[in-house]
Amino acid sequence: MKVIEVHDLTKIYQTRLRKGNVVALDGVTLEVEQGEIFGLLGPNGAGKTTFVKALLGITQITSGTALVAGLPPQDPLSRSRVGFLPENHRFPSHLTGLGLLEFAGRLHKIRPGRIHERADSLLQLVGMEKWAGTRLRKYSKGMSQRIGLAQALMAEPDLLLLDEPTDGVDPIGKVEIKEVLKRVREEGKTVFLNSHLLSEVESLADRVAILSKGKVKRIGTVDEFTRRSLRYEIEAAIGNERIDIPEKIGRRISITTKGMTVELIKEEYINQIIDQLRMKRVMIRSVTPVKITLEQSFFETLTGAEEKPA
Amino acid sequence: MKGIARDCLVEFMDRKALWIFVAAILFGIFIVFVTRSIETHVTIESSGTMNLGDISEAFGNPILRAYNSFVSFIVFLAVLASVGLFPRMLERGRVDFYLSKPLSRASLLLNKLLGIFLVYGGAVVASGLVIYLAIGVVHGVFNLSLIYLLLMSLVSFFVWLSITCCFGVMSGSPVMAIMAAFILWAAQKVLAAREVIKAFLDSRIVDYALDFTYYVVPKTSAISDLFIALASGREVSDWMPLWSSLLTSAVLVFVAVWVLKRKDF
Numbered sequence: 001m002k003v004i005e006v007h008d009l010t011k012i013y014q015t016r017l018r019k020g021n022v023v024a025l026d027g028v029t030l031e032v033e034q035g036e037i038f039g040l041l042g043p044n045g046a047g048k049t050t051f052v053k054a055l056l057g058i059t060q061i062t063s064g065t066a067l068v069a070g071l072p073p074q075d076p077l078s079r080s081r082v083g084f085l086p087e088n089h090r091f092p093s094h095l096t097g098l099g100l101l102e103f104a105g106r107l108h109k110i111r112p113g114r115i116h117e118r119a120d121s122l123l124q125l126v127g128m129e130k131w132a133g134t135r136l137r138k139y140s141k142g143m144s145q146r147i148g149l150a151q152a153l154m155a156e157p158d159l160l161l162l163d164e165p166t167d168g169v170d171p172i173g174k175v176e177i178k179e180v181l182k183r184v185r186e187e188g189k190t191v192f193l194n195s196h197l198l199s200e201v202e203s204l205a206d207r208v209a210i211l212s213k214g215k216v217k218r219i220g221t222v223d224e225f226t227r228r229s230l231r232y233e234i235e236a237a238i239g240n241e242r243i244d245i246p247e248k249i250g251r252r253i254s255i256t257t258k259g260m261t262v263e264l265i266k267e268e269y270i271n272q273i274i275d276q277l278r279m280k281r282v283m284i285r286s287v288t289p290v291k292i293t294l295e296q297s298f299f300e301t302l303t304g305a306e307e308k309p310a
Numbered sequence: 311m312k313g314i315a316r317d318c319l320v321e322f323m324d325r326k327a328l329w330i331f332v333a334a335i336l337f338g339i340f341i342v343f344v345t346r347s348i349e350t351h352v353t354i355e356s357s358g359t360m361n362l363g364d365i366s367e368a369f370g371n372p373i374l375r376a377y378n379s380f381v382s383f384i385v386f387l388a389v390l391a392s393v394g395l396f397p398r399m400l401e402r403g404r405v406d407f408y409l410s411k412p413l414s415r416a417s418l419l420l421n422k423l424l425g426i427f428l429v430y431g432g433a434v435v436a437s438g439l440v441i442y443l444a445i446g447v448v449h450g451v452f453n454l455s456l457i458y459l460l461l462m463s464l465v466s467f468f469v470w471l472s473i474t475c476c477f478g479v480m481s482g483s484p485v486m487a488i489m490a491a492f493i494l495w496a497a498q499k500v501l502a503a504r505e506v507i508k509a510f511l512d513s514r515i516v517d518y519a520l521d522f523t524y525y526v527v528p529k530t531s532a533i534s535d536l537f538i539a540l541a542s543g544r545e546v547s548d549w550m551p552l553w554s555s556l557l558t559s560a561v562l563v564f565v566a567v568w569v570l571k572r573k574d575f
Contacts, residue, residue, distance in 0.1 A: 013574065058409045059574045076412045084410035090403035092317065094324035106313030107411035135324075151407075161410075 002067075003159050003190045004032035004055065009064035011050050011214075024050040026214035027064070032207075034158070037181065037191040039205035039222075041198060041298055047214040048194045049087055052161050055192075056084060069158065080108065083152030087163035087194070089144070093137035097128055097147045100136060101154055108155040115154075122150040125180060127173075141168030149177060153184070160184060163194045178204060202226070202294035210301045218301045225297040228263070231290040232270055235259040237283040243276060261290060314418070318395075318425030322433070327391040331433045334387055338380050338441040345376070346448045373445060374541055377438075377456055378534060381463045384437045388430040389470040393488045395426055396478035396566075405575045416567045423475055423563065427468060434463050455541040462537030465552065469528045472559035476566040479573075497527050528555040 011025040024047045032038045042048050053059040055066055057073035071078035091100055098119055105115035123129040126146040131139070139147065145168055152160055160181075166174045181191055181204055195201050201208060202222055209219040218225070230250070236259050243260065245252045249272055250264035264270060270287065277284055292300075322328065399408065399422060408418055438460045446452040470491055477490035500507075501524040508517050532551030539546050 053406070053575065056406075056410050058406055060572070076414045078412075079410060080412040082410065084406070086403065086406035086410070088403050089406060090401060091407055092321070092404065094321045095317075099320065103313060103317055104407075104411070106316070107408075107413060109412070 001034045002031050003034045003069060004030070004038075004192065005065075005067040005070075006030050006051075006055075007065045009051070009054060009066055010062045011047070011054055011059060012062045023214050025054065028211070028214070028216055030209055030216060030219060032190060032192060034190050035185065035188045036206040037185050037193060037204050039193045039195065039201035039208040040211060041195070041201060041208060041294075042211035043302065044196075045213075046211040048211055049163055050214075051211065052084075052163055052192070052194060055161065056082070081155060081158040082161060083155060083157035083159070084161045085145075085148045085152040085163060085165055087167065089148055091136050091144070091148065091151070093135065096133050096135055097123065097139070097143075097150075098132040100147060100151050104151040104154040110155065118154060118156070119150075122153055125153075126150045127176060142170055142173050145169050145177075146173065149180065153180075157189065159190045159192065161192045161194075164196065165193070166195070166197060166200060174200070198293070198295040198298055208294065210298060212302055222294065225294055226291050228290040228292055230264045230267060231261065232264070232273075233259065233261050233286075233288045233290050234273065234277070235285040235288075236277055237285075238277075239282075241280050241282055243273075243280070243282075245273065249273075259285075314421040315425035315428055318422070318429045321395070322429045325391070327430075328433070330387055330391055331384070331437050334384055335437050335440050338437070339444045341376070341380075342441065342444045342448050371542065373449065373451055373453070374456065374459075374538060377441065377445065378459050378462075378538055380441055381434070381438050381459050382466070382534060384434050385463050385467050385470065388434050388467055389474065389491065390488070392426050392430045392471065393474045393478065393491070394484035396422065396475050397482050397484050397487065400479065400482055400570075400573075400575070402575065409575065415570045419475070419479070419567055419570050420563075423471065427471055430471075431464050431467050434467055435460050438463060453541075455543065458537045458541040462534055465533055465537075465556070466530045469530055469533070469555050469559050472562040472566075473528065476562040476569075479566040479570050494527055495530070497523070498529050498531055501527055502529075502531060525550075525554050526558060528558050530555065 007029050009025050009028040010023070013022040013024055015021065026047075028047075028051060040048050040051065050059055054061050055068050055073055056079060057076075061073070066073055068078040068082060092103070095103060101119035101122060102115055105118060110118065120129075123132050126149055128143065128146050128150065131143060131147075136144065136147070145165060149162070149165060152162070162181075165181075166177055169177060178200070181193075184191055191204075193201060193205060205222055207219070207221050208225055210217045231253065237257075238255065238260065239257050243252070243255065245262055248265070249269040250262055253261040253263055255261075262270075262273060264273075274284065274287065396419075399405065409415070413421075442456055442460075445456075473491045473494055474487040478484065478487035481487065501520065504520040504524055507520060529551040533555060536546055536549070536551055
């Protein structure tokens, strides 16, 4: 079941002085399935926050369609089972941590008895029970993020939209937030994650999209992003042997006395390379498909650059 | 609804707005006590021929006027204390919290308006009641018609609230909201003397423009006079200031909802 369905979504901000319009989203199309953690990546100004705000109806859509749980963002019911942690949030500072959760619960029309139960368990979950009675204005950035995550979870949401959830959180807090998100996924809920922290997304997300200048540059599973297509790392005692890779089967990326990296046109050509090495009596220790980090993949997608052959 | 109204109360307490009203009440009580000595003096001059009831009747109108001034002052304080609440709710980073919840923008704004009206209007009425009791205890005047002025204070507060709501939502700035309220207050004072202006400017167009503006601009001073007349037991022949002001308020609230619905955050 699709929790988010967006087709050809465009958002144009009209500047007040009519000096020109700003295209924040330019024909974005993507779908998010129930139960997955979806990461939206992109440089500053790519349109990530605008995208989330468009899903929630916080910003108006210029053209295209967006559906959240099958409903358009203009319908308040589309937000009834959605939790949202905004970036750079400023929750009502007159409230305490507990007060914020209770207020969020009331706005979600949760019955009073359930609000208290839920608030207590969430305060425990995000490790904020000691600070429940403290006003939000006295919270550090990390504490604000934790309580923000708790308020987003108040309505037991089917979809959790998080904009930079670990921003300002210490390393221990980051690990704890990751654990919370994993638990949310185990419960079959969907998590939509906007983040600059690529390692965080890599370790959490099932699928990822890269947004740049309002357009989706690439979309796929984390494995698809991090696996170099048909690139292999061969660990072998090559020494000074000359290993030729014919152009028709692929190219050599790098070579040392202890091994080499090749990129092939077809997967089966790896056997030809192995045959060549065996003919030359080179001891082969391992042949591994090359994986890159999501960070590398991200930069390559955005800049179009890749490693140059040796 | 209850959630937002309760939040308005929490915000009211946290902003220490309560103390503004407490200070105003204490000031009011002080004035009530000061005026008590004036009354004592009158009693001596009358050589004991006047009873307390006669004194309250003789001074009924001044008490009514003084009470009206106090209540108007409390309304002014309530407007000042609440003027920033709409722009603050719509601040970047804060509005996301509200708009991500399953309620429409119209219901968010109307609930906030109602919450502020109940909490701050409640503070106005409570302040008025305390001073009413103080007048009763000190001067022996328990004139129930003074309650009309409490009703007037609520109407007046609602009118000002609709103005600060509309301009607060449109501009996102408490300064702009209070400036708009001040300009409209000044305009109603000027327009109250429109017949004098008309006499100076011999132009039909200006006459129509002045009349039209007079009907459109909320008339809290005229509403105040109208309720004083009611409290004095006089007959009110023209309710226009009341209904036209309430109509303008309704339009302003409608405009605020319309603007908020179209706003991008």
